[in-house]
Amino acid sequence: MTRRKFLKAATAGVALGLVGGPSISFGKEEYDLAVISGEPVAATKKALEAMGGISRFVRKGQQVVLKPNMSFSRTPEFATTTHPLVVATVAHACIEAGAPQVLVLDHTLQRAELCLERAGIHEACKNIPKVYVLALQERKFFREIKIPQGKILERIEVVKEILDGHILINIPVAKSHSATGVSLGMKGLMGLIWDRESFHSQYNINQAIADLGTVIKPVLTILDATRALVSGGPGGPGEVMKPNLIIAGTDPVAVDSYGVSIVPWYGQNFKGRQVEHLLAAYQKGLGKIDIDQLKVFREKV
C-alpha cells in the first residue's frame, strides 16, 4: 500500500468512524480493560466507550496531550509507530469532549520532519481543528522534575506540556524491543523524556522505566495492537502480526501485561510477570500485573 493510498483510506476511515454507530451504554459496571477486536477506528471508538467514554477522562476545557509512538520514520505497515487512525480517532474524541486543544507529542529518534511525514499521524490529524502534531527534538521544550519515589532515577527532564496540567493519554503501538523485551505503554513513556540514552548507558533500563512511571501517569493507555511487531523491534523491520486489537485501560501495567499475552514475542509466549520492566513497575505499585485477575470487557466490532 502506498502512503497516499493509506492516507486516503485513513481519512475516509476517520470520517466513517465519526459518523457511524449509536452509542451503547454499559451500565455502572467498570472494567479494568477493554479489549476490542476490529478495524482501527471502530475498535478505538468502542474501547473508549467501554472505558466509560472519553468524557470520563477529558472534561470540557482541559488540555490534552496524546503520546503515540511516532519515533521512527517508517510507514504504519512496519508497526514501529502507532496507527494514525487510532490517534486521529482519540484526538477527535477529545475535541468533541470539549478539549480546547490536543497536542500529539513525541520525542522522535529520527529527524522530526521525516517521522511526521512517514508515520502518517500528522496527515491523519491534519483536518481535525485544534489538534497539533509535534515532534520535539530540542532541549528547550523539556523541563527537569524530581522523582521522589525513584529507585535509581532521581530526576529527569520531561516534555513541559505534561507538567502544565494537561491530561495525558498514552497511545503506544505493540512491538518487541531488543533490550526490554516488549515496548508497550510503560516503555513508550520514554518518548516524553529528553535524555533517552542515559537509560541505556547509565541505568538499568527496566528499573528506570518503572521509576519514570511513578511521575508520568497517563489517565488512559490505549494500546494499538492492530498490528504487532513481534520481532526486530523497536526500529524494525521485523515480523509484523495482525492481532487487530485495541486494548484500553487506566492501569498502565495491566494494559501492558495484557499486551504481552496477545502474541508470541520472538516466537515465544510470555506473561507480563516475565517482562522485567513490567514486574518492576508492578513492584513499584503502579498497577496490576496478573491478567486473570482483571475484569476485561471483550468485544468484536
Next chain:
Amino acid sequence: MRTIIQGLSLLLFSALFVLATYKLPNWLPADIYLGLDPLLGMNAVFAAREIISRALWSLVTIGATLAVGRFFCAYVCPMGASIDFLDFLFFRKKKRLGLKSETSLRRSKYFLLVIFIVAALTGLSLAFLMDPMSLLTRFYTFFIYPLALTMINLLLDVLRPVFGALGWVTLSHQHYFQSVYYMTAITLLIFGGIIVLNRFVPRFWCRYLCPLGALLSLISPLGVFKRRVSEDCNECLKCQKTCPMGAVTEDPRGTRLPECIQCRTCAKVCPQDAITFPASISLGGEYSKVDFSRRGFLYSLAGGLGVGFLAMQTPFAFKQSKHPLIRPPGAIPETEFLRTCIRCGECMKSCLTNTLQPSLWESGFSGLWTPKLEPRLAPCDQNCNVCGKVCPTQAIRSLSLEEKTHAKVGTAVLRKEMCLVWAQNKICLICDEICPYNAIVFRPVEGYRRPVVVASKCNGCGFCEQRCPVQGESAIAVVPNGEIRLKEGSYIKESKKLELEFKPDPGDDKFIIEESGFKVEEKKEKGTLPTEKPQPKKPKGFL
C-alpha cells in the same frame, strides 16, 4: 533597471539555495546557477575527461555572451550582485584608495584562468577556489545559512511566550534544525576579503581576479552591443571615473571591450547623453584585444602544471582506497570524484541531517571542501537522496531512493572493548534499535546477548555511530570498507552481485531466537559476571 534585474537574479539564486533541501522536487534544478557557469563546467569536463551532461547548461551562457557580450557579470552573476550591494552598503561614501599598476593587475585574472584550466587538464579540479558561483554557494552554505537559522531560532525563542499566550501552538513549538559546519570561519574570511578589496576600486574582484569574468571577457568582444560615444562628448571624464570595471580608456571615447559588462552606468552619468549601446556587428578594434603577455601566459602555464603536481603530493593521492574518508552515497570513484566535484557545498546545504561536512586537509589540497560523511555527528537518512539531486556536476550521482539505499558508503565496525554490552555487560541496544536495516543482531556470547554487525546488511548510514551512548568516540563506527563507488550502472545490481541485502521491508528478521540460539552453553565461571544472571533461553528484558 539593471539593479532590479541583478537583484532579482540574486533573489532567485537565494531562493533556489533555500529550496535545495529534503523533498526537493525532481523537476526543480536547484543547481542551475552552478550549471550555467562555463568555468565550472569546463573545469569539471577537462579534469574528469568526459562530457558531463549537466555541465552542458553552461553552453547557454557561452552562447548568450557570444551574442550579447559580457552582460553576465552585471545582470546575472549573484556574486557581482552581492559585491555591488555590499559595496553600496559599506564603501559608497568612502574615498577609494586607488591602484597604480592597473594594467598588470588586470592581467592577473587571465593568468588565474590559465592556471585553473591547465590544472584541470592535469586532472586537478581547482577552479572552485575562485569561481564566483562556487565561492558564493559555499559562502551561503557555510555562513549565511547557519547564520539565518540562528537568527530565526533566536527570534522564535524571543517570541515564544507571546505565541504561547496567543495559543499559537505550532509556532510556539517551532524550531529549525541548526546546521553547523567546519570551515565557516575560513569561508567568511575569504568572502570578507573579496568585499574589502572594494576599498581600492569598485568590483576589484571582477576586474582583476574573477576567472569566470576572464573567460567571458575572452569572447565578449564578439557580442553585438557595444558602447558608442557620440560627437557630443565634452571629455568631462565622468564616465571614466564611474565605470565600475575601469573599462573606459584614457580617451573617454574608447572602451576596453573585454572589460565592459554593459551595466550602462556611463550612459546614465553622461551629462551630454553622448553614450549609447547600439547593436553593431563590428569586430575587433583597438581595445578589443585581451591584455595578455606571452611571458605571463607561459608563467601561468607553468603555474598550472606546478599546482597540478603539488596537489598530488599527499601520501594517499594514489592509494585512495586506503583512505579513511566516507563519501556521500552515490559519490563516483574517488579519483573521478575529486576531479569532478566543484566544491560548491550545495550537497552539504541540502543534507537533511547535516552529516555532510567539508573536508579540510584530510585528503590533501585536492580534497579541500569536498563533502564527507561525519556519522558521529549525524547519520545519512535512508529516506533522503537530495545530495545527488543538487550536485551540478554529478560527482554525487542523482539516485532514486532505492538505488541510494544500495549505494553502500561503508560498514559499521564494533569496537568491543568500548561497547557497553561487550565490555561492561550493560543493557544497551541503541545501535540495534536505530539501525534502519536490521544490520545489527544480538547473539549470545558468554551467556549475554551481544550486538554484532552483519556486514552484508549494513550500508554505512551511520545511525549506530551517531547514537552510540559511549562518550567521545563511538563504540561502533563506520569505516569505508565495503563502500560501493560506481561511475555508472546500478547500485542495486552491484550489491546483488556482492550478495548484500538492504531490506527496508518487514519480514527478514527471523534470526533472533531460533537461529542465533540462546542455546549456547552457559558460561562456566559465573561468578565473574557482575549484575544479572545469564538467561540463555529468553530474549533480553524477559524474566
